[in-house]
Amino acid sequence: MVISGVAATGALALAGAPLIREHLLGALVMVALLAIAAELLLIRYPLRPEYNDRGVWLSVSTPIVIAVMLVYGAQFGVWLDALTTLVAGAVMVPSRATHPRWVAINTFQSVLSASGAGIATTAVFNPESGVWSLQSLGALMLGLATYMLINAVLMSITVALAEGVRARWVLAQTVLSLPRDVALMTPISFLAMAALQAYGAVGLLGVLAPYLALRQAFVLARRQQELYHQTIRSLGFLVQRAHPYTGGHLQRVSLWARRVAEKLGLPPDRCELVYEAALLHDLGKTVLDERILNKPARLAPEEWAEIRKHPQLGAEILRDTPFLAPIIPWIAMHHERPDGAGYPFGLKGEQIPVEARVIAVVDAFDAMIGGEAPNQRRPHKRPLTLDEAIAELERGAGTQFDAQVVQVFTKVVQDWRRKREAGANT
């Protein structure tokens, strides 16, 4: 944050104050007011749905900033962007929509991105050639792309530092959507530029309608992603309700599973899916008779047969939900064993997807240390300690559990324990 702060201040100083030119003062105020209004309609961009009150913003005032740059000069644009982000952020702080630290981070980021875009546009755009030209269109697109690219790089670094997500993943997601975003923003930006040129700042009012459409598109695109998470969390909530897990079993299993998947080198989006599959791995139990699930005594063979249906029932519940299709096999196979003694299909080794093997190990581990439902603990046995549980996993490696997964998971647990002890000592 300090580094980006210094860099941003430097960039602002380098750009110089545009306010010296008095005839532009009125225009700046007008444009800034509009842009602040736009910014307040912005879309926050928390990477994990758990964090709703913080995160990096996806600003939709960018097209206006770039248009302003082409018409009034790059320095004007940089100052405008800095000002709007800062003021809009400051307005949001009292309503607890964000935290001052995030306002600062976002402001620094926007200054740096705007400076980059300014340099890029001035390099290719000659003001003599006028607004209605291919050159101005090209400069506009270049400016938008530069702005968003720099913003993406900074954002991925910030988010990676703050939320522990891998920077490469965030960057990849942003870069992938870059062509779409530029295509969506260019018409608005072009219109804003033309309006600014012809009617001055007042002309921007004419851009309002398309601007709102653009914003709507972004909000909905974002919503689509949220829906996915909402569905999963709501289903997870139902599992928890139906089945008396001791506190946080599902959360722990999901977090561990994601960590192991990351260590196994699975692609980041797959790791997220593993997290979600782990949250839902016992979804099928919501269908079963709770008299069996809650039975404190040892289960009869036919009751075990009922319980053993739950992986397939879980898969059956999700059958008609196409966007959860990738996790269905993992849920169906999370009780398979590498030696073929598992259920429901009795698959062996590589026939079981690695994600299902991960969930199997982590689920068993958490059950051993006492996180599982009371009746599924072996009767009259106390929960194991971490070391005992790891030893148990290692004993089962290659037969009950996947050997490679056990190896990686052991490392993950030991890392976690080291960190926890270091935390306790300080």
Added chain:
Amino acid sequence: MQGAWWAFGITVASIAALAYYAFVVLPARIHRWRCEGLRAFARLIELRTQGRYANAESMAELASAVAQRLGVPLHERRRMELAVYLRDIGMVAIPYPVLNKQTPFTPAERELIARHAEISASITEQIPGLWQVAPIVRLHHVVYSEQSDAPLSAHILSALDDWLRIAESADADTASSVLKQGAGARYHPMVVQAILGEIHQRTLGNLQALTRSAALWL
């Protein structure tokens, strides 16, 4: 200057396309996504009750058609469709032995089952962004004479749920006559009319399709 007009035309056209995408295409797609996600909830109850409750697919489609007849606006119709998928999710909290009982229910059990609407609504309220659907879910067994001011979509679900259930256990004609008898008392009269109209039209359509295929076959 000709270049300028071209640029202007392209800008306006692309903004129109953007607006269409943002206000028509995307909301419809999002609604479909929502329904697909909530289908899992309906499926869960279907499995838990061995198919006795929460048969959502046909109900969602029929309810939407009936609502369209009654002039219910699109956003309300969409909410109602979501309510169809969520209406019986409260059954997760009703004991399994009661749900899967083979003999008729005792009054106490009936009362227990009746609580599912309230539980479904409270689960719906906990799903972010679905609080507006909760009132419809809560009232999906509403009785017209007791609560005539309930949302129209709740009245539609109430009547349609009974129609589908009776049509499945007996036949469509019996179901329609039960609705007709209950119009104004148990069911909203306008809703009954719309449902019967829709059913009538569908049977006619089916008959026509049948004759057409028979004619082709001959």
